[in-house]
Amino acid sequence: MDFNKRLQHAINKGRAAKDEELQQEVGKKMTEEEFRNLHLKYRLELTDHIDDCLKKLTDHFPGFQFKTLMEEDGWGSRITRDDVSIGSKQRAQSLYSRLEMVVRPFTDTHIIELVAKATIRNKETYNRSHYQFIAEVDMQSFQDLVDLWILEFAEQFSFQT
Secondary structure, three states: OOHHHHHHHHHHHHHHHHHHHHHHHHHHOOOHHHHHHHHHHHHHHHHHHHHHHHHHHHHHOOOOEEEEEEEOOEEEEEEEEEEEEEOOOOOEEEEEEEEEEEEOOOOOOOEEEEEEEEEEOOEEEEEEEEEEEHHHOOHHHHHHHHHHHHHHHHHHHHHHO
């Protein structure tokens, strides 16, 4: 590579670094209202995705009841199912299964947090959370995580029933 090309490459690299630094500063200077608005936007997008995925899951496992959650702890969805198992001694046992996914409310930490709790046949399968800073949110990674956790629940539920 000749000098002119290397010089132009160095200049472009410096400008790109400066642009990235400016974007980070803009992200740090967001107002509280802008953080709230972004949190609301991401929460709506994420809860819609959760709703869609959990509804599809209930189509494959009849007996689950779907419920949209709008509570103090957050917004999301829950599916639940009660089964009865009769053991060898003819004693009936109630078996409870659920999967709940919630996006926590806005806080001054400026994060968006996803929480998931799963129980299959009276045994807690997982209790997880994942968060990202609002200024750095990658919605695709959140949606992929929702998909992964629901698929994991579906696999374990189908194995245990």
